Amino acid sequence: MSNQITINADIAKGTINRNIYGHFSEHLGRCIYEGFWVGEDSVIPNTKGIRNDVVEALKKLNIPVLRWPGGCFADEYHWKDGIGPSEERKRMINTHWGGVVENNHFGTHEFLLLCEQLGCEPYISGNVGSGTVQEMSEWVEYMTFDGVSPMAELREKNGREKPWKLKYFGVGNENWGCGGNMRPEYYADLYRRYQTYVRNYGDNEIYRIACGPNVDDYKWMEVLMREAAGKMDGISLHYYTVPKDWQDKGAATGFPEDEWALTLRKALWMEELITKHSAIMDQYDPEKRVGLIVDEWGTWFNTEPGTNPGFLYQQNSIRDALVAGLTLHIFHDHCDRVQMANIAQIVNVLQSVILTEGEKMLLTPTYHIFDMFKVHQDAELLDTHTTSARYEHGDELLPQISVSASKAADGKIHISLCNLDHSAEADVSIALRGLTQGLKTIKGTVLSGAAIDSHNTFEQPNAVEPAAFTSFTWDGAQVSAKLPAMSVTVLELIEQ
Amino acid sequence: MKPGMDRSARNCKGCDDSYTVTEAQIQRILAAPMFQSSERCVDDEVYAARLRECGSCPKLMSGTTCIVCGCIVQISAKYKEKSCPNPNDVRWRSVASH
Numbered sequence: 001m002s003n004q005i006t007i008n009a010d011i012a013k014g015t016i017n018r019n020i021y022g023h024f025s026e027h028l029g030r031c032i033y034e035g036f037w038v039g040e041d042s043v044i045p046n047t048k049g050i051r052n053d054v055v056e057a058l059k060k061l062n063i064p065v066l067r068w069p070g071g072c073f074a075d076e077y078h079w080k081d082g083i084g085p086s087e088e089r090k091r092m093i094n095t096h097w098g099g100v101v102e103n104n105h106f107g108t109h110e111f112l113l114l115c116e117q118l119g120c121e122p123y124i125s126g127n128v129g130s131g132t133v134q135e136m137s138e139w140v141e142y143m144t145f146d147g148v149s150p151m152a153e154l155r156e157k158n159g160r161e162k163p164w165k166l167k168y169f170g171v172g173n174e175n176w177g178c179g180g181n182m183r184p185e186y187y188a189d190l191y192r193r194y195q196t197y198v199r200n201y202g203d204n205e206i207y208r209i210a211c212g213p214n215v216d217d218y219k220w221m222e223v224l225m226r227e228a229a230g231k232m233d234g235i236s237l238h239y240y241t242v243p244k245d246w247q248d249k250g251a252a253t254g255f256p257e258d259e260w261a262l263t264l265r266k267a268l269w270m271e272e273l274i275t276k277h278s279a280i281m282d283q284y285d286p287e288k289r290v291g292l293i294v295d296e297w298g299t300w301f302n303t304e305p306g307t308n309p310g311f312l313y314q315q316n317s318i319r320d321a322l323v324a325g326l327t328l329h330i331f332h333d334h335c336d337r338v339q340m341a342n343i344a345q346i347v348n349v350l351q352s353v354i355l356t357e358g359e360k361m362l363l364t365p366t367y368h369i370f371d372m373f374k375v376h377q378d379a380e381l382l383d384t385h386t387t388s389a390r391y392e393h394g395d396e397l398l399p400q401i402s403v404s405a406s407k408a409a410d411g412k413i414h415i416s417l418c419n420l421d422h423s424a425e426a427d428v429s430i431a432l433r434g435l436t437q438g439l440k441t442i443k444g445t446v447l448s449g450a451a452i453d454s455h456n457t458f459e460q461p462n463a464v465e466p467a468a469f470t471s472f473t474w475d476g477a478q479v480s481a482k483l484p485a486m487s488v489t490v491l492e493l494i495e496q
Numbered sequence: 497m498k499p500g501m502d503r504s505a506r507n508c509k510g511c512d513d514s515y516t517v518t519e520a521q522i523q524r525i526l527a528a529p530m531f532q533s534s535e536r537c538v539d540d541e542v543y544a545a546r547l548r549e550c551g552s553c554p555k556l557m558s559g560t561t562c563i564v565c566g567c568i569v570q571i572s573a574k575y576k577e578k579s580c581p582n583p584n585d586v587r588w589r590s591v592a593s594h
Binding site: 029306 | 515517564571
């Protein structure tokens with residue numbers, strides 16, 4: 001059975017918010033320190049302590065937004081520890097993750113400088129679990145108040161006269177777990193209280209994000225929306241793709257064939273989660289004013305053997321690329337509700353786009369997906385209908401392909417296609433209707449691997465990288481393509 | 497078990513015991529056959545010398561972890577092909593690999 005796709009180029013279903021392509025950075029393992037921050041004295045080329053190679057690679061992705069400082073770390077983070085002369089900053093133990101000494105050399109100024117270097121919006125997670133209302137209120141004042149105030153004066157004393165622009169602010173993180181083990185009713189009240197003091201100063205308008213549910217905790221979503229929907233702009237959702245279970249998650253590479261399909265099935269569960277959570281949100285917010293913010297997602301495997309397990313360092317293979325492609329397609333499909341998503345985590349932790357080791361750096365298969373898919377940012381989602389062949393392996397039965405199409409402001413149409421089958425090519429027929437003019441050119445890019453765990457290493461950093469895709473023919477508005485096994489392909493179509 | 501029905505996922509992920517490094521874990525890994533291979537591993541003398549270098553390095557955390565690369569040094573120091581990952585303070589140079 002072949003795969004039949006119909007794309008209605010004249011029916012737009014909404015805008016794919018560029019923030020769906022956001023990233024997450026936590027003070028965890030080597031994400032911040034060594035990943036971004038090496039200090040000005042390092043032999044690794046850096047600008048004001050932030051390594052240049054990582055910034056350059058990330059700028060190519062057009063990263064829209066970066067979430068910081070956690071994660072679980074956020075609800076133990078006291079921002080005043082991370083400002084002022086670095087040698088005077090408080091040292092502490094990061095008890096959540098591996099017992100690393102936190103010297104607070106990377107704090108508010110450094111994070112906002114990083115965002116300036118990346119050209120992205122900062123998304124800051126405030127501390128509800130162990131912090132005070134005053135502390136959170138003063139942090140916002142410190143960053144955004146333009147005028148005479150105690151926090152503005154403190155900011156100026158620390159070398160920054162003008163306030164920063166800050167749009168995205170999370171009021172707590174995982175408050176059902178590491179952020180205080182709260183019940184939803186209790187957190188809902190705390191959220192109402194804390195967000196009151198997250199002020200808009202001058203013309204800086206903050207988009208307030210409430211801590212939403214863990215995975216399929218529909219009660220949490222129900223309570224938060226019922227009690228606080230009118231006081232939030234967004235609500236978060238966290239879901240990680242764990243192939244097996246939390247005790248033995250499965251390996252990032254060298255995994256048995258069965259875990260390929262199992263992993264993809266679990267990644268596809270995101271569709272059900274968003275659909276059901278959105279249905280609850282619809283009851284309280286039928287106009288879809290409140291955004292669903294999937295601010296932690298991605299694969300979570302057993303850490304690499306021989307590394308500190310608290311650092312959550314894992315390899316990243318072509319399987320991760322498929323998880324990324326599938327998940328981004330699901331976010332596209334729900335672009336009326338999903339307004340931001342942040343993959344966990346940007347460097348050296350979980351499903352990273354970059355790995356570093358000393359002065360070495362590599363781009364992972366997931367990096368290449370974000371690079372290939374960046375054309376969807378801010379584009380109009382096109383109405384697409386797919387009849388997919390079946391992909392059966394063991395007990396798993398999945399659709400063979402996943403498709404998403406969008407039209408950019410410059411008129412180009414982009415079609416991304418995932419072939420989930422780890423062993424078979426996919427024959428695809430695409431019927432395009434509603435074109436303004438006939439097709440002029442089509443070009444393609446594909447990412448695939450020679451094995452189900454193909455990945456990049458510091459010895460072979462380009463083992464998995466995008467290649468030109470030419471296995472297609474087209475005639476008028478009909479495209480036929482043959483997708484390699486376990487691949488992600490992006491086609492660019494230009495009308496005459 | 498269906499995803500999401502795993503109750504442990506609702507607890508603090510970072511407090512899980514599996515995120516701690518224990519001597520027993522290190523010894524269990526070092527007992528694997530690959531670490532008995534003279535083709536892949538340095539001899540005992542080089543191993544001890546490497547660990548002495550790591551022992552005085554400010555980038556060593558809790559006696560086990562190199563915070564530059566995240567590895568457990570008692571394990572990585574075994575590999576012939578491994579080198580010190582810290583470009584600011586390269587170690588193991590004076591230590592022959594075999």
